[in-house]
Amino acid sequence: MTFVADTSLRDRLPDADRERWPALVEEWGVVEAAVADEVILPMARDNAEMMVLSRDKFIDHRREHPWIEDHPERFLAWRMNGDSIAFVPSGVKPEPRPLVSREKEAKLVHAAGLATAVLRTRWSCGDPYCTAAMTREGELLLWPVADAEGRVRCPFCEGPLAAIGPRRQTKQLVLCDMAGAELLRFPIEAGVDVVIGRGRAIYGVGVDSLPAPPERHGRISRQHLLLRLRPDGSVMAVDLGSANGTRIHRAGAPAGDGVRLEPHTAVTLGGHDLLSLARSVSVYVSGQRFPVGDGRTWSGRSEPPRTEIESEGTT
Structure with a gap:
């Protein structure tokens, strides 16, 4: 033994x-x-x-x-x-x-030392050369990280972040390769469309700027898929006329290639569904349940209350 x-x-x-x-x-x-x-x-x-x-x-x-x-x-x-x-x-x-994703996310957030007030806040990186500043016009798409003194930092350049207001209703999405290996998780916020594509994607995710670019990412169009969080909490997906298409794999459907989305036609992504972009990367809704969108924000001027996440039942 x-x-x-x-x-x-x-x-x-x-x-x-x-x-x-x-x-x-x-x-x-x-x-x-x-x-x-x-x-x-x-x-x-x-x-x-x-x-x-x-x-x-x-x-x-x-x-x-x-x-x-x-x-x-x-x-x-x-x-x-x-x-x-x-x-x-x-x-x-x-x-x-979704349960596996939620457990993974809870572990990552705890490891980063983030409080729920940090997650309720929208952040901006001021470094114009940082990858974070090149997407969503400076607004940080990913969750920030906390340094040893409890100050919020950019996960790309580790520079300081500026609070730019409270988040609205939010859900967490996961981007993975076709083998299921996780590449990125990011929040999608009500009222802010997210576009997944190749190259610089304003208000979105550029797959070739990921820390570990997926194989065959060149098959993904520059403006491939739009994601939107509706007021009722459902996630809407629209293929933007991509060259190699987007397929949806519905929960409970027979295994296979899924159903190809009609370009420019909205579909609702269920909690157990998965989207395949050009058979290169996949997207699904995380099972996250971190509280956001209540109007409270984090000032970043003192150490975050690291036990707050546990008290709100997220593990």
């Missing part, structure tokens, strides 16, 4: 056990890691005979490790039977895409 533990484990132990921790690490050969999951899952992925003993369902890792849902029998939890321990199935099962 290989034992892997978060480095924070020793800090949660009683004082007497904390003193014994170095001896236990040496005796049992414990592998310490900042995040144990990032060690356990690659090990199990590369060794098909290895079982994973954990009560974690690893929902936020399903995109990076699709093999989890293919082999639920390899995941076990433990149950006490008097003085003995029984190993039982941990309950890993296929999960809907």
Whole structure:
């Protein structure tokens, strides 16, 4: 057996056990890691005979490790039977895409140290040479990041951001490659159309400016797809007459290439639907539920309340 533990484990132990921790690490050969999951899952992925003993369902890792849902029998939890321990199935099962996306998003936002007040605010990067400033006429499309002092920063150039008002109703969208690897997540705001295309896309996403450009992104038209958040909270999609088309894969429909959208004709994107752009990248609605759009904004002049997200039930 290989034992892997978060480095924070020793800090949660009683004082007497904390003193014994170095001896236990040496005796049992414990592998310490900042995040144990990032060690356990690659090990199990590369060794098909290895079982994973954990009560974690690893929902936020399903995109990076699709093999989890293919082999639920390899995941076990433990149950006490008097003085003995029984190993039982941990309950890993296929999960809907929005739930996986929501868990992933919650993890990313917590890691960035962002408070909900930051997410309620629209931000602008003042560096004219920054990628963020070249889209949406300076308005930051992505969530900002927080530095060590709690100040909001641009995720591209790490420069300071200026608050430019409250967000309206918002939903989160996810852009991924055709293998399902996540490339970008971004909020779509009521009243602000987002265009996905190739090259510089004002008020939108330029796929060839992504940190890891998808293969065959040249198949995507410069103005390929328009996305709009309606007042009722639904997401509308319109193919802008793209050369290689957009296909919609409806939840519950037979597997296949999906249905090609008629150019310049609006369709409603359901929470479990997926759009395929020129068979190069895909877009779907995240399961996010971070509260935004209530008129409150973040001034950025003091450290964000990092526990606020937990108190509002987002994990």
